[in-house]
Amino acid sequence: MEEKNKHIRYYILFDNHTQGMMLHELLDKQGLPNRIAPAPRDTDGKAACGMALLIHPDDIDAVRTCIEENHAEYVNIVPLENQLQKKRDRYC
Amino acid sequence: MADYVKMWENLGMDVKNHDNLCQVLPTAVGDVFMTQENRPKAMDFWDMVIAEVHGIRPAELIEEQKKGRKVFGTFCVYVPDEVIIAANGIVTGLCGGSQFWVPDGEKVLPKNVCPLVKASVGARLGRTCPFFRIADMYVGETTCDGKKKAYEILGKDVPMHIMDVPQMKREKDIIKWKEEITDFAKIVEEFTGNEITPEKLAEAIRICNEKRKALQRVYDCRKSKCLPISGRDALLMTQISFFDDPVRCAQMCNRLADELEQRIKDGVSVVPEGTKRILITGTPLAVPNWKLHNIIETSGAAVVCEEMCTGTRYFENLVDESGETLDEQFMNLSKRYMKTNCACFTPNTGRIDDILRMVDEYQVDGVIDCSLMFCCLYDTEKLAVSEALKAKNIPVLSLETDYTDKDAEQLRTRIGAFVEMLNQ
Numbered sequence: 311m312e313e314k315n316k317h318i319r320y321y322i323l324f325d326n327h328t329q330g331m332m333l334h335e336l337l338d339k340q341g342l343p344n345r346i347a348p349a350p351r352d353t354d355g356k357a358a359c360g361m362a363l364l365i366h367p368d369d370i371d372a373v374r375t376c377i378e379e380n381h382a383e384y385v386n387i388v389p390l391e392n393q394l395q396k397k398r399d400r401y402c
Numbered sequence: 403m404a405d406y407v408k409m410w411e412n413l414g415m416d417v418k419n420h421d422n423l424c425q426v427l428p429t430a431v432g433d434v435f436m437t438q439e440n441r442p443k444a445m446d447f448w449d450m451v452i453a454e455v456h457g458i459r460p461a462e463l464i465e466e467q468k469k470g471r472k473v474f475g476t477f478c479v480y481v482p483d484e485v486i487i488a489a490n491g492i493v494t495g496l497c498g499g500s501q502f503w504v505p506d507g508e509k510v511l512p513k514n515v516c517p518l519v520k521a522s523v524g525a526r527l528g529r530t531c532p533f534f535r536i537a538d539m540y541v542g543e544t545t546c547d548g549k550k551k552a553y554e555i556l557g558k559d560v561p562m563h564i565m566d567v568p569q570m571k572r573e574k575d576i577i578k579w580k581e582e583i584t585d586f587a588k589i590v591e592e593f594t595g596n597e598i599t600p601e602k603l604a605e606a607i608r609i610c611n612e613k614r615k616a617l618q619r620v621y622d623c624r625k626s627k628c629l630p631i632s633g634r635d636a637l638l639m640t641q642i643s644f645f646d647d648p649v650r651c652a653q654m655c656n657r658l659a660d661e662l663e664q665r666i667k668d669g670v671s672v673v674p675e676g677t678k679r680i681l682i683t684g685t686p687l688a689v690p691n692w693k694l695h696n697i698i699e700t701s702g703a704a705v706v707c708e709e710m711c712t713g714t715r716y717f718e719n720l721v722d723e724s725g726e727t728l729d730e731q732f733m734n735l736s737k738r739y740m741k742t743n744c745a746c747f748t749p750n751t752g753r754i755d756d757i758l759r760m761v762d763e764y765q766v767d768g769v770i771d772c773s774l775m776f777c778c779l780y781d782t783e784k785l786a787v788s789e790a791l792k793a794k795n796i797p798v799l800s801l802e803t804d805y806t807d808k809d810a811e812q813l814r815t816r817i818g819a820f821v822e823m824l825n826q
Contacts, residue, residue, distance in 0.1 A: 347431060347453060
């Protein structure tokens with residue numbers, strides 16, 4: 311399970327960046343690690359370059375609890391495998 | 403998801419083709435930036451900007467246009483932003499840094515033109531970049547032959563003004579550049595309908611100087627042996643600074659510098675002690691060109707400085723703020739901009755002096771001199787750069803690349819060997 315977790319990251323998706331930034335600030339205040347990242351296309355069929363919050367598997371339960379307790383707005387939380395590969399050399 | 407499709411359609415963009423770019427951006431950003439450990443918290447701002455790179459800032463620019471402000475698109479650090487800002491105009495960088503735009507550029511340009519020029523033309527004619535659609539006027543300059551001819555093509559599609567950059571640095575050339583700035587100010591006044599007064603220009607000079615100081619503060623932190631930020635993150639900051647509002651840019655860079663200075667005090671480094679420090683010099687790395695930095699920093703070294711237009715050439719040297727008349731201010735602008743050491747000048751020994759100084763200041767172990775394919779000017783200067791560095795026993799690796807991924811493995815081999823040699 312731990313080995314599999316190494317390659318999984320959770321992406322929290324939003325309707326707009328205002329919503330995303332609100333949750334980002336909330337998580338920061340609670341000391342929950344998160345990073346702003348472009349939403350991978352695997353999670354979304356629409357033609358928009360939207361932001362997502364990237365969460366490590368170790369932190370996802372605490373993040374879900376925080377969202378629930380604060381009634382924070384978001385669209386979906388999606389686990390994706392092998393999204394991040396530092397030597398893939400696929401640039402744009 | 404934030405939905406900017408309507409805005410892109412209103413800009414006349416090819417939304418369907420643009421979607422192909424939107425699809426690859428998250429992968430590149432994820433691989434280059436999100437794989438890093440222990441990034442500065444203040445990078446959140448740039449993470450957000452790049453996540454919505456064709457959304458938030460274009461929407462801001464359109465709102466300002468509705469208020470009557472004009473947007474000027476520029477391609478070179480020689481174009482004085484101060485003049486545009488003094489007329490209540492907005493500056494946005496336009497250099498294309500993606501292979502995605504190259505094929506559309508090649509429809510009208512020869513293949514053996516540098517990828518930056520082809521991508522810039524392709525982004526406009528292919529209608530796949532909002533910044534190229536939004537800009538009311540393009541401001542070109544004569545810093546390379548490829549651009550000069552490209553501007554003739556772009557000028558058929560969008561209002562264009564070309565500034566004639568001198569090719570030498572004699573006293574009469576500084577006066578000539580001052581005259582060129584004076585003429586540009588008249589063009590900007592006519593286009594915006596706003597008069598440029600000494601007071602407005604003084605304020606614009608102050609704004610741009612504050613931005614330069616803030617960028618320099620971040621770079622100063624990179625001089626520390628305890629390296630508080632990766633080269634990739636610093637490059638992203640610099641790339642975005644060409645597009646952002648200058649006041650906000652200075653605020654965000656200062657916020658980042660605050661954190662980096664604290665990291666240095668606390669001994670927080672993004673790389674293990676002893677990691678070899680690389681200075682990159684050469685042609686600009688326009689957003690989203692991150693290939694070279696990513697390969698270097700995933701090959702066991704760290705990039706600590708960029709002696710390039712998307713680096714120190716953008717912010718080193720301040721404009722003298724003591725000018726009281728427009729004539730004095732235009733001269734002060736000319737003097738500052740003419741200190742920028744571009745390979746279009748002959749001779750260009752100032753660039754060699756800069757590289758040697760920065761090797762010392764940034765405690766550099768090795769230099770990578772990289773030019774974009776078909777950039778005759780920077781390619782030719784490699785000999786002088788290499789000779790000067792070798793004379794000082796500073797290891798140097800000369801490279802040439804383009805925007806494709808095809809040479810990534812080859813670059814990994816060469817850069818890996820260079821880093822290994824530095825480690826011996």
